[in-house]
Amino acid sequence: MLFELKSVFLNDGETKKCSYGLELADLEIDGIFPFVSPVTVTAEASNRASLVTLTLRCQYSFIRPCDRCGTPVQDVEEKCFTHPLVQELVDERNDDYIETPDFILELDEIVISDLILNYSQKFLCREDCKGLCPKCGKNLNDGMCDCNRTQTDARLEILRQFMENE
Ligand SMILES: [Zn+2]
Ligand SMILES: [Zn+2]
Numbered sequence: 001m002l003f004e005l006k007s008v009f010l011n012d013g014e015t016k017k018c019s020y021g022l023e024l025a026d027l028e029i030d031g032i033f034p035f036v037s038p039v040t041v042t043a044e045a046s047n048r049a050s051l052v053t054l055t056l057r058c059q060y061s062f063i064r065p066c067d068r069c070g071t072p073v074q075d076v077e078e079k080c081f082t083h084p085l086v087q088e089l090v091d092e093r094n095d096d097y098i099e100t101p102d103f104i105l106e107l108d109e110i111v112i113s114d115l116i117l118n119y120s121q122k123f124l125c126r127e128d129c130k131g132l133c134p135k136c137g138k139n140l141n142d143g144m145c146d147c148n149r150t151q152t153d154a155r156l157e158i159l160r161q162f163m164e165n166e
Contacts, residue, residue, distance in 0.1 A: 006103040015046040034062040052085040066125035
């Protein structure tokens with residue numbers, strides 16, 4: 001989606017808004033395709049005292065497997081990103097700024113890079129997810145398995161043997 005911002009850059013106090021759906025079903029992150037339905041993007045650019053700022057509001061639903069138990073979780077999320085816009089970068093090292101020499105922004109690229117950079121490293125179905133039993137693979141959120149008891153017994157057995165050898 002192209003966002004034309006000449007009027008915003010040239011007029012102090014000017015605001016321009018646009019909203020659209022961005023299809024990201026083909027976007028693969030860490031081997032999965034999280035964006036099951038189009039991301040609703042609301043972009044707003046405003047000029048305050050000649051400083052032009054772009055605000056991107058992204059609303060989407062996603063499916064992601066829990067990093068601990070592997071259960072796929074479907075949820076909705078809203079994230080907001082802001083970027084100062086400049087016509088020309090004076091200092092090349094400042095990555096925060098987005099250059100818009102011809103007053104036209106390609107929003108898709110910015111949204112995709114924001115979403116990827118803010119994709120959380122770790123994702124759990126719930127904060128206290130118990131994960132899977134390393135022995136039988138049972139999802140321990142659904143209740144304990146029999147190996148658990150044996151595991152405790154095994155540890156006690158080691159302790160018992162250790163004490164005997166003392
Ligand atoms: Zn989990
Ligand atoms: Zn088990």
